[in-house]
Amino acid sequence: MTRREEEKLVKAVGTRSANALAKLGLETVGDLLSHYPRRYAEPGQLTDIARLEVGEHATVMARVEHATVRTMRARQGALLEATITDGQQRLSLTFFAKGKGALFMFEKRLQPGVTGLFSGTVGEYRGTRQLAHPDFVLMGEQDLDSDEALLEHASKPIPIYPASSTISSWKIQQAVRVVLDPLTDDDVADPLPVEVRARVGLPGRLAALRMVHRPDHLGAVRTGQHRLRFEEAFVLQAALAQRRARAAQQDATARPLRAPGQAGLLTDFDTSLPFELTEGQRAVGAEISAELASPRPMQRLLQGEVGSGKTVVALRAMLQVVDAGGQAALLAPTEVLAAQHVRTLRTLLGPLAEGGLLGGAEHGTRVALLTGSLGAAARKSALLEAASGQAGIVVGTHALLSEHVQFADLGLVVVDEQHRFGVEQRDALRAKGRVAPHLLVMTATPIPRTVAMTVFGDLETSALTQVPAGRAGVTTVRVPAANVRWMDRTWERVREEVGKGQRAYVVCPRIHPDDAAPADDAGDFEAGYDDTVPAGPGGGPGAGEPDRAPLRAVLEVADELRERPQLTGLEVGVLHGQMAPADKDAAMARFASGEAPVLVSTTVVEVGVDVPEATVMVIFDADRFGISQLHQLRGRVGRGAAAGLCLLVSDAEDGSPAAARLDAMTRTTDGFELANLDLELRREGDVLGAAQSGRSSSLRLLRVVQDADLIEQARKEAGGIVATDPDLAGVPELAAAIRAQLDEEQEEFLERA
Numbered sequence: 173m174t175r176r177e178e179e180k181l182v183k184a185v186g187t188r189s190a191n192a193l194a195k196l197g198l199e200t201v202g203d204l205l206s207h208y209p210r211r212y213a214e215p216g217q218l219t220d221i222a223r224l225e226v227g228e229h230a231t232v233m234a235r236v237e238h239a240t241v242r243t244m245r246a247r248q249g250a251l252l253e254a255t256i257t258d259g260q261q262r263l264s265l266t267f268f269a270k271g272k273g274a275l276f277m278f279e280k281r282l283q284p285g286v287t288g289l290f291s292g293t294v295g296e297y298r299g300t301r302q303l304a305h306p307d308f309v310l311m312g313e314q315d316l317d318s319d320e321a322l323l324e325h326a327s328k329p330i331p332i333y334p335a336s337s338t339i340s341s342w343k344i345q346q347a348v349r350v351v352l353d354p355l356t357d358d359d360v361a362d363p364l365p366v367e368v369r370a371r372v373g374l375p376g377r378l379a380a381l382r383m384v385h386r387p388d389h390l391g392a393v394r395t396g397q398h399r400l401r402f403e404e405a406f407v408l409q410a411a412l413a414q415r416r417a418r419a420a421q422q423d424a425t426a427r428p429l430r431a432p433g434q435a436g437l438l439t440d441f442d443t444s445l446p447f448e449l450t451e452g453q454r455a456v457g458a459e460i461s462a463e464l465a466s467p468r469p470m471q472r473l474l475q476g477e478v479g480s481g482k483t484v485v486a487l488r489a490m491l492q493v494v495d496a497g498g499q500a501a502l503l504a505p506t507e508v509l510a511a512q513h514v515r516t517l518r519t520l521l522g523p524l525a526e527g528g529l530l531g532g533a534e535h536g537t538r539v540a541l542l543t544g545s546l547g548a549a550a551r552k553s554a555l556l557e558a559a560s561g562q563a564g565i566v567v568g569t570h571a572l573l574s575e576h577v578q579f580a581d582l583g584l585v586v587v588d589e590q591h592r593f594g595v596e597q598r599d600a601l602r603a604k605g606r607v608a609p610h611l612l613v614m615t616a617t618p619i620p621r622t623v624a625m626t627v628f629g630d631l632e633t634s635a636l637t638q639v640p641a642g643r644a645g646v647t648t649v650r651v652p653a654a655n656v657r658w659m660d661r662t663w664e665r666v667r668e669e670v671g672k673g674q675r676a677y678v679v680c681p682r683i684h685p686d687d688a689a690p691a692d693d694a695g696d697f698e699a700g701y702d703d704t705v706p707a708g709p710g711g712g713p714g715a716g717e718p719d720r721a722p723l724r725a726v727l728e729v730a731d732e733l734r735e736r737p738q739l740t741g742l743e744v745g746v747l748h749g750q751m752a753p754a755d756k757d758a759a760m761a762r763f764a765s766g767e768a769p770v771l772v773s774t775t776v777v778e779v780g781v782d783v784p785e786a787t788v789m790v791i792f793d794a795d796r797f798g799i800s801q802l803h804q805l806r807g808r809v810g811r812g813a814a815a816g817l818c819l820l821v822s823d824a825e826d827g828s829p830a831a832a833r834l835d836a837m838t839r840t841t842d843g844f845e846l847a848n849l850d851l852e853l854r855r856e857g858d859v860l861g862a863a864q865s866g867r868s869s870s871l872r873l874l875r876v877v878q879d880a881d882l883i884e885q886a887r888k889e890a891g892g893i894v895a896t897d898p899d900l901a902g903v904p905e906l907a908a909a910i911r912a913q914l915d916e917e918q919e920e921f922l923e924r925a
């Protein structure tokens with residue numbers, strides 16, 4: 173049985189309207205009903221004209237001041253000029269025509285004092301804002317097609333829809349009426365079970381749609397919106413709960429700790445660890461250890477403040493699994509990071525990582541590196557070590573997922589530093605072993621709770637909030653790019669630090685000075701990981717302001733620094749995504765060893781790179797980076813006992829939003845505080861988009877931050893339903909809504925791929 177809401181719009185509203193609506197991506201009755209008004213105009217309350225932005229498509233409620241037709245002198249044809257006002261500001265309207273006839277019709281309608289809705293793209297002509305050829309509809313006028321007055325109800329809010337130049341807000345409103353009015357409850361599937369609605373106190377779906385699309389008053393709008401928001405959260409949380417429940421029913425191999433006293437990699441490792449574990453590391457470690465010992469797959473998200481020591485936690489989990497006869501895979505977002513992990517693991521493990529080799533420990537194992545750019549021979553041997561089980565730990569990038577990598581007995585997958593690791597990839601990974609491997613996802617960026625619930629809602633979460641004791645912390649200072657004295661002082665500071673045996677990072681947004689824009693520098697990185705600044709809203713203000721100095725580039729800055737008197741005699745290294753993997757490794761190694769103590773790089777050092785001797789970070793064009801990215805970058809310094817210094821070089825003007833972001837960085841190093849601030853400053857979709865694209869489109873009304881309580885409540889209700897009815901057999905409409913959402917996500921995923 174197809175419901176009314178699945179019907180194509182052509183049938184309901186006719187070809188012309190349907191075609192126009194299709195341009196907004198609306199194909200079915202249901203699509204149109206989910207195209208919610210952006211805001212509401214109240215009759216008598218005019219739109220604030222001062223807030224219109226040139227270039228935007230706007231729908232404005234305003235009052236006509238005057239309208240006159242005249243013949244143009246310079247050109248053939250006639251012109252109607254009108255002025256509309258919100259009582260304060262004016263907006264001019266212009267209409268051109270060959271003859272005056274058509275324009276007189278408009279003139280007659282646009283009587284001074286009449287109010288109406290005017291819709292068009294805001295332009296500017298000689299300093300005055302205007303709408304050229306706006307569409308308009310006036311209070312009390314009959315609609316020609318339906319004989320219905322669109323703005324008749326002087327007391328009711330008028331929905332203003334996201335519109336376009338091909339279809340105006342009121343045409344959408346009219347189409348919505350046509351499809352909405354005849355509907356009955358049976359025509360509209362309601363994914364919210366009756367008892368949930370009753371418990372939470374929410375209207376049915378159709379009632380809510382009426383409140384949102386044809387409200388009697390603004391209170392109704394709020395009630396309707398609340399119900400629809402709850403529904404979005406509920407469907408999403410039910411999907412996640414189902415995913416959790418399914419995974420929890422899967423079989424996994426239990427990988428218990430070795431009995432006390434029995435030798436093993438983990439005990440050896442703990443004994444040789446050069447520091448004490450923090451309390452947090454111990455607690456999270458115990459949690460993970462217990463879950464690994466269970467025959468159900470662990471599905472855990474470990475959130476950790478930058479520098480809180482997640483790697484050690486992951487490593488200990490991996491060793492428990494290897495001790496129990498399994499293998500562990502560690503997935504890193506970049507090749508630089510994968511290579512670093514291999515180095516760290518081999519160093520920390522010492523002879524324990526030389527299993528099967530002369531001089532290796534008896535119960536030792538091997539750590540293999542497997543990335544996309546490996547040479548044929550190295551690759552073959554790594555694949556062999558993974559397949560034979562010789563390598564207990566296999567470290568790699570996405571190549572580990574996308575290629576035909578075989579494991580002898582994959583017991584644990586650790587995903588490091590990836591808030592961009594989506595549900596699809598998680599599923600692909602779980603399908604790798606014969607039984608589901610345990611899964612530990614680690615995020616580098618602290619994420620607000622509800623974002624975690626939304627994006628990683630299929631995982632249990634733990635957090636590491638402490639950083640190990642004895643860290644001196646990082647001081648952050650904003651440096652005006654044009655101030656020669658400050659810049660000189662910056663390089664002196666670098667010199668001083670290097671003189672004390674420390675290292676300095678210098679980060680730039682571009683690689684080549686002649687790259688026009690902060691180009692995508694995906695280079696040989698795995699798809700989706702850039703090491704240059706995105707031009708979009710996530711990376712700071714959009715690129716392309718005409719009067720800015722060009723962004724600084726790695727190669728140019730490196731050359732300059734080699735000439736700088738303050739840095740004479742210092743080796744300056746370079747690192748970016750377009751370098752060959754072997755060269756990147758070499759550059760990192762020379763930096764880590766102190767041979768080249770100054771490293772000029774792109775954001776390729778953003779996540780995870782760990783050189784404890786690094787104490788200074790200079791970030792050029794710092795305003796071009798997002799807050800979380802700056803937080804990550806800054807996390808690279810001050811990791812040892814010596815105090816860190818982060819210098820944010822920027823020409824952002826005081827009082828600008830860019831300067832506000834940088835000032836926030838100078839005030840706090842608390843990742844959660846910065847993450848919240850970041851959310852406030854960004855659009856919601858970007859947050860989710862950055863975290864995991866695909867979600868944003870199914871969240872139409874839900875606002876992840878403001879709706880935190882609602883999301884919690886929805887999660888509880890959805891969890892309850894799924895717990896008693898995991899297949900949702902008793903609530904087919906909820907099951908269908910989840911399927912529809914997955915289809916949409918799948919589609920987007922495929923489009924992106």
Ligand code: ADP
Binds near residue numbers: 450
């Ligand atoms: P992140 O959580 O950012 O990934 P890392 O795992 O890279 O942090 O750890 C940062 C640094 O702190 C590493 O050099 C690591 O060896 C060190 N470290 C980890 N745990 C401790 C601890 N308990 N005490 C002292 N240093 C630690």
Ligand code: MG
Binds near residue numbers: 482483589780
């Ligand atoms: Mg790390």
